[in-house]
Amino acid sequence: MASEQLLAQLRFEEGLRLEAYQDSRDIKSIGYGHNLVTQPFFAGVRIPDRISTDLAEQVLLNDVLVTAYTLLQSWPLLANLDLPRRDACIQMAFQLGVHGFLGFSQLRIALGQQDWDKAYAEVLDSQAARECTNRWHRIAGQILHGVYYQVPALAKADIEHS
Template identity: 30%
Template sequence: MNQKSEIIPLLRQEEGVRYTPYIDSLGYPTTGIGFKLGPQGAPLSHYTFTLSDNTINAWLQDNVDDVSASMQQNADIAKAMAHCNQPRQDILTSMAYQMGVGGLAGFHNMLSAIDAENWSAAASQMLDSSWAKQTPDRAKRHAAVMTSGQWSPTYDF
């Protein structure tokens, strides 16, 4: 059964949505779903606009397309993706969106477990990481989907 990608609603839920510019935790002017607007320390007064959901989703899809293309250029990630159904692919894309493709590529043991379709081992590797310590709730939700291959009951899309 082919499932459609839920990456846009997944990232909207996990990253949060801001319609107007704000200063992120590292001091960058940011908007939407973690879209950096300018250099660290730039004043918000330089960014006076409000985004619509359609604009945010289009911008997000463009960013996701870039992340997905970069993921396919990494042999280890591309090989793992070939073993994944759509929810698992979306989870890997979410991880790459959050920490960069290089960050995801550092999960060597997880990617090897995915290659072997050992989903519980892949989930364990996800949870045994600095990423999981930094964003524990997101990591637990992502690991649950990696284990089951299903959105429900973890996510309700």
């Protein structure tokens, strides 16, 4: 349940950092936005403060699968959405946590009713959208139109930012 489009979007939006860093909420993170405070282990081993690109990719895939599974268990109507809209919800839950996404009760109602205009407005009427304007406009557009937004191809040298 991790489409290549969703993974590409998350790589673009999160960026790759191979050394641990403090994210915008002052949470120690690594790779593609992996939270080292709440999830310091991967495959039974503590994640070090410096990782390889391969490990970052493995952790990203695992994080997406866990997020998608947890979201589906908490909100079974996710399965009724087409793939672009489902992935938009998973991306929101990836950034906010599943509990954070579940706080969007009016969005979830609009999605269940296939009221894409209302769902679009609900995504944009949020603190997250005010903090990450461009990203959340892209997510909202994906929900409105049911089509994945495109991400630019990243050159190898551009993948890691500090």
